[in-house]
Amino acid sequence: MTGWTGPGSVAATTGCLAMFPGQGSQRPGMARHLLDTYPLARRLFDRADEILGLPLSRICVSGSAQELGRTEITQPAIAATSLAVWEVLRSAGYRPAAAAGHSLGEYPALVAAGVLSLESALQLVRLRGALMGEVAREVPGAMAAVLGLPAAQVLAACGSAEGLGLGLVQVANYNEPLQTVISGHAYAVEVAGKAALAAGADQVVPLDVGAPFHCSLMAPVVEEFTEALAAHAFADPVLPVISSVSGAHVRSGEEARQLLRRQLTGPVRWVEVLHTAARRPVDAYTEIGPGRVLSGLARRTLGQARTRSTGDPRRLTALHAEVTPERRQEPVAS
Known part of the structure; x- marks a missing residue:
């Protein structure tokens, strides 16, 4: 089944929604199998360490639950882990019909859709986590x-x-x-x-x-984060991406920027995201990153939804093996 395509999008090779998890999916050692097995993942983490000046690769391999649980660390750690999984699958030939992210997961989803660069997404996510941490200390x-x-x-x-x-x-x-x-x-x-x-x-x-995420108590940090959003480039999506703020497709880079601003104080509309995807139509749901939370939400919301997760070596290896032959069978231009 072919996924939806629209202005500026690329044709999908599967009817699958790539779902990027949010805060709460982290766990100690969540990227160990990635860095041990996939050179692409190692290179992405090396780049993330360089961009942020943080030892994310160490934290995601051997950091304690307490260290990983600090909001200003949790958010870039989950984003980097999810993007490492994305790079591994994308390079093997994985082509979803659309992408979506739950709260924090919207940032790696926008990278997958070509809206944000890796550098911009990680810098914004780190600031987002730091600002949210400030609210937590004051309220x-x-x-x-x-x-x-x-x-x-x-x-x-x-x-x-x-x-x-x-x-x-x-x-x-x-x-x-x-x-x-x-x-x-x-x-x-x-x-x-x-x-x-x-x-x-x-x-x-x-x-x-x-x-206290996604409520009006986050309002004091909106202005500073809005200024940060304005300093980064937002391109129009080349892969359909569904916003967890609106539950609808993001049609432009500027709309994506405004939605990320609204995300700080607005609710995550994940039920709407799943129903929007199902109407396109999407007939399978793959969780790209640590954990299996979103897979469970998809099954309980949509009934008999086909779900896959990638948060452990066995599941990621199985999916990687399935998508790799698709790349090899693509016709070569003469």
Whole structure:
């Protein structure tokens, strides 16, 4: 099945959505197999170390969970690991129909789509993580996942908590139809969670994150980040890319820039991303980077979705072997 093509895009060779994970997918040693096995991955990490002046390659191979859990480190580490996987698969012949990234994952997705350079994406992601870390140090914020309750009722629970004057609490992630993440002032998030349980939620799970992401508490850093976005070049996409901010296709580089600005304070609309991809049509979903979170979200949102992940040596090796012959069988121009 051929994926959607539009102005400025290239024809896809599979009907697959390349999904790039966000914060929370990190784990110690997440890039060890990449650096041990694939010279392309080693070169990308060497370049990332040089661009950022950080030992990302060491951190992603042997860093502790505590070191990797610092927001200003987590974000470039996940982005670099995801882009290393992308380079390995792309060089073997992997050609998705479209790309999308969950929050932070939107940056490597934009690199895959030709919108951002590796250097720009890593520099922006590092600043993004640092700015979010500043908010976390100044605001007693929290995030929690509400499970088993439709999003409309989660929104109502947030409204009831805010109505009591307890602070700000908003929906941060629409992850799947019955999994919605809320974010805001710590006590307001706690009270909204209790209201969600009273409304019938199965569970409310506090998230171990470095900051209250994707809510209005991030507003103080928007101006500085907007200035940083303006300093980098954004090209029009050459591969269809779906924004987690709007849930729709990104039509230009300038639109991508504005969406990344909005992403700081706006919710991640992952359910809409998946439904947009399915209408193109996409019939398979590959997680490009550490973890298997997005694969699970795709299956639970779309039912019988075919998913693949690449976060461990066995799965990446299997997919690499599958796509490599496609490259070898392409006709050679005379």
